[in-house]
Amino acid sequence: MNGVVKQFNKAATKLQETEFRRPKTPGEWERMRTLKKDYAKLFAAVVPMLEAFAAADPGDRFGVAAKLNPDAIGILRTFAHSMAVLAIRRESPALIAQGLTAVAILGEVDDARDLTFYLAELHYSAARLGIDTRTVFRDVASLTPEPILAAWMRDFPLRPDEKRELSAFRLRETVTDEAFDFVNVP
Secondary structure, eight states, X not given: OHHHHHHHHHHHHHHTTTTTSOOSSHHHHHHHHTSOOOHHHHHHHHHHHHHHHHHSOHHHHTTTGGGSOHHHHHHHHXXXXXXXXXXXXXXXXXXXXXXXXXXXXXXXXXXXHHHHHHHHHHHXXXXXXXXXXXXXXXXXXXXXXXXXXXXXXXXGGGSOGGGTSGGGGTEEEEEOSSSEEEEEOO
């Protein structure tokens, strides 16, 4: 696992030189939203990490997130959001599980409350694709070494509608030049 983490840290740092870099200002964030993204670069960096994490023994998953550099953590956040969007654009249910796996890793370094935004986006996209959200959320929840996040992820599909809808997270669906996306509601 250590070799994969090291490789991911390196790849994530390299992604900071691309359209997947972390914006430094609100203006840069807004400009970056309009950039055409080469998602193949994002997949090439993140998917080997996700696959290794999912295949690892539960004991080996513990502490993985602590070994990630800030660039890698930022890329996992970008990936989680992007998979909710791309799952709809590409009609690909597999991307939901990948996005949830990124969230499962982040559970050790991010507050579970902050990660519920990603859960809401991924749940919305999964439901829109007709996926059994209870099953996919439960299955991926078993990967996270963080017990609070595991419980929240497992229970997210069971929340009342008003507590899991996009509007509860000040989000809404929109259509951009690229197609389906999520935006914040002021």
